[in-house]
Amino acid sequence: MTVPPPVLSVRGLSVRFLMPHGRPVAAVTDARFDVLPGECLALLGESGCGKSVLASALLGLLPGNAQTAGEALLGDLNLLTADEGTLAGTVRGRRIGLVPQSPAAHLTPVRTIRSQLGEVISELKGIRRGARLQHAVLAAAGRAGFPEDHLDRHPHQLSGGLAQRAATALALVGDAPLLLADEPTTGLDRELVDRTVDELRRHVDARSGAAGHGLLMITHDLAAAERIADRVAVMYAGRIVELGQADAFFGGPGPRHPYSRRLLQALPDRAFTAIPGMPPELADLPDGCAFAARCERATGLCSTRPPMTDGISCHHPHQGPEAAPYTLTRKGADRA
Numbered sequence: 001m002t003v004p005p006p007v008l009s010v011r012g013l014s015v016r017f018l019m020p021h022g023r024p025v026a027a028v029t030d031a032r033f034d035v036l037p038g039e040c041l042a043l044l045g046e047s048g049c050g051k052s053v054l055a056s057a058l059l060g061l062l063p064g065n066a067q068t069a070g071e072a073l074l075g076d077l078n079l080l081t082a083d084e085g086t087l088a089g090t091v092r093g094r095r096i097g098l099v100p101q102s103p104a105a106h107l108t109p110v111r112t113i114r115s116q117l118g119e120v121i122s123e124l125k126g127i128r129r130g131a132r133l134q135h136a137v138l139a140a141a142g143r144a145g146f147p148e149d150h151l152d153r154h155p156h157q158l159s160g161g162l163a164q165r166a167a168t169a170l171a172l173v174g175d176a177p178l179l180l181a182d183e184p185t186t187g188l189d190r191e192l193v194d195r196t197v198d199e200l201r202r203h204v205d206a207r208s209g210a211a212g213h214g215l216l217m218i219t220h221d222l223a224a225a226e227r228i229a230d231r232v233a234v235m236y237a238g239r240i241v242e243l244g245q246a247d248a249f250f251g252g253p254g255p256r257h258p259y260s261r262r263l264l265q266a267l268p269d270r271a272f273t274a275i276p277g278m279p280p281e282l283a284d285l286p287d288g289c290a291f292a293a294r295c296e297r298a299t300g301l302c303s304t305r306p307p308m309t310d311g312i313s314c315h316h317p318h319q320g321p322e323a324a325p326y327t328l329t330r331k332g333a334d335r336a
């Protein structure tokens with residue numbers, strides 16, 4: 001079976017923030033990964049490691065002091081060099097659906113959810129008014145599990161969970177080939193986390209083959225990632241340090257990078273031990289491995305930067321599974 005072309009292909013993406021006083025902030029450095037049709041890739045890492053900056057770069061939403069390098073290909077379009085007209089007119093909402101980090105901030109405060117959904121449906125689907133539009137609004141709300149009897153409320157009248165559902169409903173309207181979810185489960189209780197990520201998963205599973213949709217989910221909720229991800233990428237201090245199959249990462253073999261291991265061990269239902277120390281300043285990164293100062297495996301070797309080899313960037317990785325050929329296990333399909 002041939003692997004279909006990726007929905008998104010990120011090649012050497014770096015983002016620097018130029019600071020008026022002081023050294024540039026290296027928020028993302030040399031990120032490389034693909035999102036395949038039918039796949040959910042979870043991007044994991046502690047607060048401040050560069051996850052949202054990476055997402056903003058893909059959407060063309062970086063502030064003016066940001067400089068980017070590398071490529072992020074959505075089909076033939078390089079998102080990093082595309083002009084704002086293209087991004088606003090054809091990419092955001094249409095080719096990339098965004099489930100934002102803080103839905104409350106993303107929703108328009110003075111308008112009801114019905115009117116916001118209606119507007120986006122008119123714009124993206126060309127359904128202008130009348131019964132067809134109302135029908136489409138109901139369908140869109142339903143897809144995200146947003147209750148019909150709350151459609152006439154304003155965002156401030158919604159709980160955090162329902163605001164999240166409204167934002168998810170808006171993100172799904174365009175039926176975009178790539179869904180980008182930045183902390184889609186922040187502030188939700190476990191049951192709502194499960195329901196939200198299952199909805200995202202369903203979006204990915206709704207199509208198959210080369211027409212499939214991809215999901216890039218940014219999260220520090222490892223349980224949510226375990227539930228829906230096919231593969232995981234772990235970011236530390238702006239770099240992806242591990243990229244591999246979710247089953248191996250969360251299962252028996254476990255993560256291979258010492259940082260990823262500690263991240264999992266920090267979970268309450270695992271060892272619940274915090275990682276000692278702090279990540280380095282992104283304006284003052286060491287030349288070698290950025291995790292070395294906190295790593296029990298570090299040796300003199302770690303003062304040089306470990307190359308990314310077979311999905312792992314570490315001089316002393318834990319034993320992983322046999323380097324398997326690239327496979328896509330398709331969690332959702334297995335479950336169906």
Ligand SMILES: Nc1ncnc2c1ncn2[C@@H]1O[C@H](COP(=O)(O)OP(=O)(O)OP(=O)(O)O)[C@@H](O)[C@H]1O
Pocket residue numbers: 017025027045046047048049050051052053054063065220282
């Ligand atoms: N406009 C900016 N100018 C300078 N530095 C910035 C700017 N925006 C973000 N940063 C820095 O980039 C780094 C990465 O931030 P980012 O928001 O991507 O983290 P994150 O991994 O998404 O964290 P969280 O999990 O808290 O959302 C942070 O150190 C942040 O301070």
Ligand code: NI
Pocket residue numbers: 051052053101182183
């Ligand atoms: Ni973030």
